[in-house]
Amino acid sequence: MTASIRMDELSWPEYQQKIAQNVPVFLAVGATEQHGPHLPLGVDVILPTGIATRVAQEVGGIVAPTIPYGYKSQPRSGGGQAFPGTTSVDAHTLSLVLRDVIRNLAYHGVKRLVIVNGHFENTWPMTEGVDLAMRELHRDGIDDLVVLRLEYWDFVETATLDRLFPEGFPGTALEHASLLETSMMLVFRPDLVDMDLVPSDGPAVFPTYDRHPVDPDMVPKSGVLARAQGSTAEKGNWLIDDHVALITKAVRKEFSL
Template sequence: MVFAANMTWEQYAAKTDGVAIIPAGSCEQHGPHLPLSTDSIIATEISRMVAEQIDGIVLPTLNYGYRSSPYSGGGPLFPGTVDLSLNTMVELASNLLDELLGDGFRKILFLSAHFENQAPILEAMHLAQRRHGTDNQIVLANWWDPLKDSVMDEVFSDIMFPGWDLEHAAVTETSLLMHLAPELVHADKLPAKEAFAVPPYLRVPLQPSDIPSHGALADAVGATSEKGKIIADAAATSIAEICAYEFGVQVKTSVQL
């Protein structure tokens, strides 16, 4: 059992010497083929896989994230994207850290699947250090950051990698959902490539023509469940190894970053 929500308080208290993992997702449009919960599902499932490798505990997922940026998430142009403000996200993450540190955890990992969460969570981490001192370790990892080049070469052996910003609702996320939650993928609606050039600036208000009409920022054709398993396994293994390095915990499977 790794999910805190399914534990009694006694079972939870017995885990405080280990790593507490907070999955950070969002409620954000992911094209016509993926659910609004895509980021949250990915964050939750990879957190579970990491926790199983390091005997950690997974806290309830943050199902709302910081404001969707147009050129990494599509922005507010699509119904269903429900954003938190910067201050709210910082306060939320700060409150969670206060509670976990107060419960006795000294090793905490934020595992994010929403690009925009990085800045507010990092700010909350710094604030926690000021309040609680340095007798604790807090780490933030996006699931995609530690993926090896060899993994990316395998996933994109037959198609072109557009870059992480434009991978929103494209091959990697679609493949992950095909593997982790296939019942939620509308495979008949995979978005194909649409003419789209990212400008070198941001502006408000956004115009509908600023983003591909389907909401995905790159082609999702070429996504498969098999690729999703490769990505999920590699991300979980690499993040577990980060935990071993940063927190000094043991990893159940012997692998190298």
């Protein structure tokens, strides 16, 4: 039918044939979350899916459908739940969804799985989901699945960050809807970016603690936590090249590809 690397574009016999060859499967886990007035709600789906796809192309893998809902947006890393369109799930829900997907992939013969996180708040619920799946698979006598769970933003050269932030990198959490994500979106989906709407009400200044109930005035009104001015596709390619090369290296190492 097709030579696609997308799982959802393959017939089941085509998928079965590829899995029998022990190819790695890539699963992105994102979120539907506000990213300021200049970016779409699907940034945390588009970016990890795009990176997972490029790495899969490098290693001959398959890309499973992305999980589009993530754990609740937090003020200090995503602006928070008050922004319209931010549609999230509880930590337990996300863990169970990931558990179920992993189990099904393993039951059908997947032995190499790479889970690419695209949403800062997903990290620990995802870790729990992997742990639950591995325990249940072990219970069922399936012990040959190897899972790599990673945050794509960790795979970047220090020299690249120095080029992007000569005055110092503000940190991944504050880079929500800012220079990094905007620049990469200008590569993957420039049609969804409106640079004329980039706000100038940041950067956010947060205390080193969380307050409940959340004070809405602690978050910039735009939802952008740092500065997105100066974002370009060229800068996006610097980042994407690093992410793809370094994740590919890790996948080849762990799976002996």
